[in-house]
Amino acid sequence: MSGSGRTAGKSPAWRKASALLGLIGLCAIMSIVSDKFLSANNLMNILSQIAVVSIVAAGMTFVILTGGIDLSVGSVIGLAGVLSGHAMRQVGNIPLAVAVCVLSGLIMGVINGYLIAYQKLPAFVATLGMMSVARSICFIITQGKPISIFPREFRFFGAGYLSDLIGDVPVVGATPVIILEIAIVFAVAWFLLAQRPFGRYIYSIGSNENATRLAGIDTDFHKLSAYAICGLLTGFAGLLFMGRINSAHPTGGVSYEMNAIAAVVIGGTSLAGGSGSIGGTLIGALIMGVISNGLNLLNVDSYWQGVVLGVAIILAVLVDIKSKRQNA
Amino acid sequence: MFLEMESISKSFPGVKALDNVALRAGRGEIHAVVGENGAGKSTLMNILAGALQKDSGVIRIDGREVDIPDTLAARTLGIGVIYQNLNMIPDLNVFENLHLSEFRTRGGRLDKRAMADAARERLRDLGADVDPNARLGSLSIADRQMVAIARAITPETRILIMDEPTSTLTPREVESFFAVVRGLKERGVSLIFISHHLEEVFSITERVTVLRDGRLVGDWDTAAMTEEQLVAAMAGRPVVELFPKVEVPPGAVAMEVRGLSSPGRFSDVGFTVRAGEILGIGGLVGAGRTEILKTIFGELPKSGGEIRIGGRPTVIDSPKRAVELGLSYIPEDRAGEGLIVSANLIDNIMLPRLRRFLRGGRLDSRALRRESVRLSDRLGVKAAGVDVKAANLSGGNQQKVAVAKWFGTEPRVLLLDEPTRGIDVGAKAEIYKLLGEMAGQGVAIVMVSSELPELLAISDRIVVICRGRKAAEFDRAGATAESVMLAATGGGGK
Numbered sequence: 151m152s153g154s155g156r157t158a159g160k161s162p163a164w165r166k167a168s169a170l171l172g173l174i175g176l177c178a179i180m181s182i183v184s185d186k187f188l189s190a191n192n193l194m195n196i197l198s199q200i201a202v203v204s205i206v207a208a209g210m211t212f213v214i215l216t217g218g219i220d221l222s223v224g225s226v227i228g229l230a231g232v233l234s235g236h237a238m239r240q241v242g243n244i245p246l247a248v249a250v251c252v253l254s255g256l257i258m259g260v261i262n263g264y265l266i267a268y269q270k271l272p273a274f275v276a277t278l279g280m281m282s283v284a285r286s287i288c289f290i291i292t293q294g295k296p297i298s299i300f301p302r303e304f305r306f307f308g309a310g311y312l313s314d315l316i317g318d319v320p321v322v323g324a325t326p327v328i329i330l331e332i333a334i335v336f337a338v339a340w341f342l343l344a345q346r347p348f349g350r351y352i353y354s355i356g357s358n359e360n361a362t363r364l365a366g367i368d369t370d371f372h373k374l375s376a377y378a379i380c381g382l383l384t385g386f387a388g389l390l391f392m393g394r395i396n397s398a399h400p401t402g403g404v405s406y407e408m409n410a411i412a413a414v415v416i417g418g419t420s421l422a423g424g425s426g427s428i429g430g431t432l433i434g435a436l437i438m439g440v441i442s443n444g445l446n447l448l449n450v451d452s453y454w455q456g457v458v459l460g461v462a463i464i465l466a467v468l469v470d471i472k473s474k475r476q477n478a
Numbered sequence: 479m480f481l482e483m484e485s486i487s488k489s490f491p492g493v494k495a496l497d498n499v500a501l502r503a504g505r506g507e508i509h510a511v512v513g514e515n516g517a518g519k520s521t522l523m524n525i526l527a528g529a530l531q532k533d534s535g536v537i538r539i540d541g542r543e544v545d546i547p548d549t550l551a552a553r554t555l556g557i558g559v560i561y562q563n564l565n566m567i568p569d570l571n572v573f574e575n576l577h578l579s580e581f582r583t584r585g586g587r588l589d590k591r592a593m594a595d596a597a598r599e600r601l602r603d604l605g606a607d608v609d610p611n612a613r614l615g616s617l618s619i620a621d622r623q624m625v626a627i628a629r630a631i632t633p634e635t636r637i638l639i640m641d642e643p644t645s646t647l648t649p650r651e652v653e654s655f656f657a658v659v660r661g662l663k664e665r666g667v668s669l670i671f672i673s674h675h676l677e678e679v680f681s682i683t684e685r686v687t688v689l690r691d692g693r694l695v696g697d698w699d700t701a702a703m704t705e706e707q708l709v710a711a712m713a714g715r716p717v718v719e720l721f722p723k724v725e726v727p728p729g730a731v732a733m734e735v736r737g738l739s740s741p742g743r744f745s746d747v748g749f750t751v752r753a754g755e756i757l758g759i760g761g762l763v764g765a766g767r768t769e770i771l772k773t774i775f776g777e778l779p780k781s782g783g784e785i786r787i788g789g790r791p792t793v794i795d796s797p798k799r800a801v802e803l804g805l806s807y808i809p810e811d812r813a814g815e816g817l818i819v820s821a822n823l824i825d826n827i828m829l830p831r832l833r834r835f836l837r838g839g840r841l842d843s844r845a846l847r848r849e850s851v852r853l854s855d856r857l858g859v860k861a862a863g864v865d866v867k868a869a870n871l872s873g874g875n876q877q878k879v880a881v882a883k884w885f886g887t888e889p890r891v892l893l894l895d896e897p898t899r900g901i902d903v904g905a906k907a908e909i910y911k912l913l914g915e916m917a918g919q920g921v922a923i924v925m926v927s928s929e930l931p932e933l934l935a936i937s938d939r940i941v942v943i944c945r946g947r948k949a950a951e952f953d954r955a956g957a958t959a960e961s962v963m964l965a966a967t968g969g970g971g972k
Contacts, residue, residue: 341840345839345841346839346840346841347833347836347841350829350832350841351832353821353825354818354821354825357818357820357821358815358818358819358820360814361814361817361818362829363777363796363797364775364777364797364809366797366800366830367797367829367830368796368798424818424820
């Protein structure tokens with residue numbers, strides 16, 4: 151349960167710092183090699199770029215802290231979007247379509263959590279199945295054709311600006327609403343993980359599930375909750391995704407599970423569960439955003455992005471292992 | 479001297495584990511290394527086995543100075559090790575486990591027949607009748623022990639290190655194990671024997687080295703020592719009472735178990751325990767005692783029977799429900815089930831009661847810290863503070879943390895499984911004292927124990943389980959080592 155705020159052990163705090171130092175170093179390098187990097191416009195652009203993946207990664211953090219994994223989030227982004235887009239087309243009621251998007255994500259998360267916590271399926275297997283099923287339903291519903299062009303109000307969560315809410319206040323009004331959403335999601339996730347018993351239980355389960363259950367904690371329920379939160383946030387991320395690209399596409403969110411897991415891991419959360427932090431995940435997502443943005447600014451062929459990202463993941467975990475060995 | 483370790487020092491971050499320690503053993507000598515947990519025995523043995531590197535000091539074997547950079551080098555030098563947890567792979571069969579570090583091949587393929595034949599021979603040499611093709615996990619603990627010895631011993635083995643080799647063996651298995659040990663001695667193998675069981679130290683070893691707090695206290699001919707002298711050397715002070723027992727007048731019946739059954743595990747088990755009473759549960763390892771505790775605690779399903787708490791019938795379908803009803807459970811396997819060893823003491827001690835420490839919707843981390851400091855002080859946990867990971871504590875202190883965890887919940891019933899396994903003499907006495915205090919506060923205690931002296935000295939009553947059934951029940955005055963053992967082995971009782 152180390153890493154949970156004030157009672158954090160030595161090594162995770164160090165890890166968090168190392169991810170943060172990595173981010174700062176990266177930004178420093180970028181601001182030297184590119185004069186566009188530090189502009190407000192570009193920084194907002196980075197945040198907008200990472201919005202979807204960072205919110206999914208916030209949910210993924212809960213799951214990975216329990217020692218689990220959710221491979222279905224990419225498909226859940228797709229299916230939540232398709233169902234919601236379909237509802238939008240058929241009924242035309244915006245609140246309904248929004249609710250469909252978020253709740254369908256929640257339901258898929260609950261199904262994952264039920265299979266894993268109560269039916270004792272390995273998380274890898276249950277969510278791999280969900281990944282396949284959800285993606286397939288995307289194609290069944292859309293027959294492979296994207297549902298596009300939505301009213302501006304429906305796109306608000308993904309493409310709106312604060313000015314849509316508060317009018318044309320200078321500077322603040324030009325802020326994409328998506329940034330506010332990132333802030334709220336991470337603040338709530340931090341509160342749950344670092345300030346509530348729930349968070350302690352999540353960390354405890356990831357460290358030693360048997361000992362946690364024998365301390366009288368309902369471990370099954372809390373595991374299910376982690377997947378439910380992940381599903382809910384993924385559904386919400388699906389809404390942003392749809393708003394941003396102005397279309398519900400059957401292939402929407404493909405490979406997002408890998409990016410979300412990468413953000414969590416780069417942020418210092420252990421895939422074995424029990425150690426890590428939600429702040430680390432935000433840093434991890436930012437690192438990924440800065441890397442991808444930097445490569446764009448430097449006009450590096452976009453095919454190289456995967457190479458750089460992959461090296462970043464491996465480096466992050468390598469540093470983690472080395473530092474743990476030193477502390478052992 | 480055949481083996482000489484001189485002026486060995488070793489530090490870990492923040493701890494001096496060994497400070498100028500020496501160990502000298504002759505050829506074919508059975509040499510005990512004893513000390514309380516944290517005394518440095520395992521560190522010293524790990525240095526000899528090549529698993530850890532000394533910071534300074536000299537190791538000589540047969541007069542020649544040697545360097546042991548890794549475990550392979552140790553093996554080449556003829557040093558074998560049997561670890562406490564055996565370090566074997568249950569899903570592989572016996573001969574595969576035996577040849578793990580040296581698989582034999584023929585024409586690029588595993589030569590299974592040659593390995594099985596070699597394994598059979600090595601086991602036969604030890605006088606063990608074990609099928610080399612059996613899956614290791616299907617063997618009894620005693621047979622696995624034999625496989626571990628066979629693996630550690632090669633024709634070149636000159637020194638064999640054994641870390642608590644008998645802790646999971648029944649008395650009869652211990653006897654045959656000792657026969658094997660004596661056979662190895664005849665072959666000229668020097669045996670280094672780490673044990674907490676003093677009666678074993680006296681019955682089989684010739685020399686004894688005592689460590690305390692990473693320092694050498696001394697080494698003696700075992701026969702020249704008395705048990706009291708040895709305990710005093712280990713503890714650094716005379717331990718006045720090995721089994722402090724607090725007399726508590728029993729109160730009302732706290733828990734009544736009737737006809738409890740679980741298919742394939744145990745059947746028709748019944749007993750009552752009163753407030754302030756310590757009920758001992760004796761029997762052999764594997765008789766079903768752990769399963770009975772786990773079933774009462776809602777961790778295993780029951781097929782029949784009734785559990786009454788404070789006179790009321792209950793349905794306990796999960797540990798959560800059990801805790802709500804005032805039950806608490808300290809499992810035998812501290813690292814696997816009892817504690818979260820990677821977490822600090824605050825997180826461990828406060829885990830069952832987090833919800834009571836909410837203030838304004840948030841965990842009050844100051845109050846959590848205060849309460850865990852209070853409890854760890856109250857129970858005498860020796861640690862460098864409550865931010866220390868449980869993994870860094872000795873077994874005795876870990877057990878105190880496990881007790882602290884439930885102490886604060888003020889349970890009605892405390893279920894304990896082998897509460898002093900792997901704990902040194904001094905810490906054992908402290909644990910017994912704590913149990914006495916809890917009993918004095920009206921907690922009903924059910925204690926499973928395989929250690930007869932402990933069972934007889936601490937329990938107010940003793941229930942003996944044999945092959946999943948209640949074999950006998952004794953009151954404190956009526957229980958003797960013989961009567962309990964007889965009932966446990968199915969030889970008598972009521």
